[in-house]
Amino acid sequence: MEGQAAKRRRVYSIEPKKVVEEAVFTRNYMNYLVPALMKIKAGKRSSHCCEIQNVVKHEVDMAMVFSAQGFAWSNALKANLQRYQNEHSSSSGGPIITSNNPSNSSSKSIKYVNKDIKGEEYEDGFINNNNNNNNNNSKLRCLRRLIPGGEDMCNEQMVEELESYISCLKMQVNVLQYLADKNC
Amino acid sequence: MSSDVENAMRLQQEEKKGILLGLGTSGSEMASSNSEPSNVANPFLASSAWDPLTPLTQLQTTNTTTLVGDPSTSIPIPMVSHHNNEFSNSLLYTLVLENQQAPHIVQYMSRDMVPNPKVQVPISYGSGSFSEMVGSFLQSPNSEHSQGEGEGEDSGSAPSGNRRRKRGHEHNKNAEDCSGKSSDGRKDQDDQKKAKVEENKDKSAQSGEAPKENFIHVRARRGQATNSHSLAERVRREKISERMRLLQELVPGCNKITGKAVMLDEIINYVQSLQQQVEFLSMKLATVNPELNLDLERILSKDILQSRIGGYSGGISCSQAFPSSSFQGTLVPMPTTSNQLPPLPQSVLDHEFQNLYGMSYDSSTALGNMGHNGGSKSEL
Numbered sequence: 001m002e003g004q005a006a007k008r009r010r011v012y013s014i015e016p017k018k019v020v021e022e023a024v025f026t027r028n029y030m031n032y033l034v035p036a037l038m039k040i041k042a043g044k045r046s047s048h049c050c051e052i053q054n055v056v057k058h059e060v061d062m063a064m065v066f067s068a069q070g071f072a073w074s075n076a077l078k079a080n081l082q083r084y085q086n087e088h089s090s091s092s093g094g095p096i097i098t099s100n101n102p103s104n105s106s107s108k109s110i111k112y113v114n115k116d117i118k119g120e121e122y123e124d125g126f127i128n129n130n131n132n133n134n135n136n137n138s139k140l141r142c143l144r145r146l147i148p149g150g151e152d153m154c155n156e157q158m159v160e161e162l163e164s165y166i167s168c169l170k171m172q173v174n175v176l177q178y179l180a181d182k183n184c
Numbered sequence: 185m186s187s188d189v190e191n192a193m194r195l196q197q198e199e200k201k202g203i204l205l206g207l208g209t210s211g212s213e214m215a216s217s218n219s220e221p222s223n224v225a226n227p228f229l230a231s232s233a234w235d236p237l238t239p240l241t242q243l244q245t246t247n248t249t250t251l252v253g254d255p256s257t258s259i260p261i262p263m264v265s266h267h268n269n270e271f272s273n274s275l276l277y278t279l280v281l282e283n284q285q286a287p288h289i290v291q292y293m294s295r296d297m298v299p300n301p302k303v304q305v306p307i308s309y310g311s312g313s314f315s316e317m318v319g320s321f322l323q324s325p326n327s328e329h330s331q332g333e334g335e336g337e338d339s340g341s342a343p344s345g346n347r348r349r350k351r352g353h354e355h356n357k358n359a360e361d362c363s364g365k366s367s368d369g370r371k372d373q374d375d376q377k378k379a380k381v382e383e384n385k386d387k388s389a390q391s392g393e394a395p396k397e398n399f400i401h402v403r404a405r406r407g408q409a410t411n412s413h414s415l416a417e418r419v420r421r422e423k424i425s426e427r428m429r430l431l432q433e434l435v436p437g438c439n440k441i442t443g444k445a446v447m448l449d450e451i452i453n454y455v456q457s458l459q460q461q462v463e464f465l466s467m468k469l470a471t472v473n474p475e476l477n478l479d480l481e482r483i484l485s486k487d488i489l490q491s492r493i494g495g496y497s498g499g500i501s502c503s504q505a506f507p508s509s510s511f512q513g514t515l516v517p518m519p520t521t522s523n524q525l526p527p528l529p530q531s532v533l534d535h536e537f538q539n540l541y542g543m544s545y546d547s548s549t550a551l552g553n554m555g556h557n558g559g560s561k562s563e564l
Contacts, residue, residue: 037469040470052470052471053466053467053470053471055470056466056467056469056470057463057466057467057470060462060466060469132445135445136444136445136448139445139448139449139452140448142452143448143451143452143455146452146455146456146459147455155424156420156423156424156427159424159427159428159431160427162427162431162451162455163427163430163431163434165455166431166434166435166451166454166455166458167434169455169458169459169462170434170458172462173458173461173462173465176461176462176465176466176469177461177465179465179469180465180468180469180472183469183472
């Protein structure tokens, strides 16, 4: 059993299944993001474009966090953002965050995920065929990397979180598209 | 078990008395017992007042079993059969009503009153959406179960066999044992669904008494492996597949896909593309110099909402009828916006508004509203 200690624990939250309403999400998102953007623009002269991009991305993610509270992925995203902020607190330019992994810890987490191959096969039991199993496992691993905080979730929880995450991502894209189009 | 039930019930009694009143079943005795003061009534409650509950739960189970035709339980209370659905429905409504105030109490109710459990998490707490709860509740009368048999079976099998702890901070060691050992994923044999897949879910008390374990009682279907590990695995798999079905609706273009692998691929692609879009748009926002005005921002947020609801045509009438309270809360954290109002030229505003709403906008009202300071911004 100790060998599986590093495995993701199947911890279920007895919390209600939350549905993020579009109107609420959109409003919260705009309310957070627009003032933040204004502030960034106000201080634009001092920094150059990479930093601005980082800061904007940061604010975009923070807006996401505040608009969709109560999900595991949003908490994880918030933790990642705060960690990023602590690491790059000064105005010196940090690395540009890539889209797929909005957290710095993603590279480290990949190592853990790869180590867990055997554990996953026990845990998933998805389909009978060994080939299928491996394929599905690798896909699940991919998904786990995509969703913030996915490394700490078990499969079941991850699938639950995916629902809210996907719908929030969609709404976020809508809002951002609107803002970007308006300003062009 | 019964004493624990009574304890739980007593605690719930102390906190909120109105729940059982709404049940509207033959428990008029329950209604009267609710009016007892809590400190006096404890022994009373323990002895007699909760007795109606146990036959009620038995009623519940016997009703469904008689519907199915299972002669296992022999409690002859036939007349309540048609009340079963009403009971569960009325319980549902009561639960929903009481949801906001006493979520954990509702949880107790769900455990003891409704032994049906596909009603899992949604039943028990506050902010789940109503339609979900209705859906899961209304499913429940259709599921077959017999509580008496299930318990008998469980006592026979290994203690960690069919059970699974479901609790916030307890670890799921038992299920891990089960699924850890069953690397054999046996296929479900769905040919003979004389199935009695019963899932009773008990939620443990959170009130500080000895934590009870949460169990899911599952019975093997006919022709399936009865190994406890594979049973737990099967339950897990079914849950995950259910979730995947929900995801199918979220991801566009996945309605026809019937394979897990393909579905997963689609999901991964979709999430990746969404994330890339977010990245791209944020870069775009960073580079473009925004002419954002926070006053516009309110309008825009309304606009985004309405474009989701149904197009621009109803925009004006909706916006004027829009409840002011919904935006006042959001305006509070931004008191500094008022000083940005004056410099906007009217023509820009008009143009913007016409673009947004697709019809002629009354600029005078717009400016009139903008002239106000802070408080009456909801006029827009």
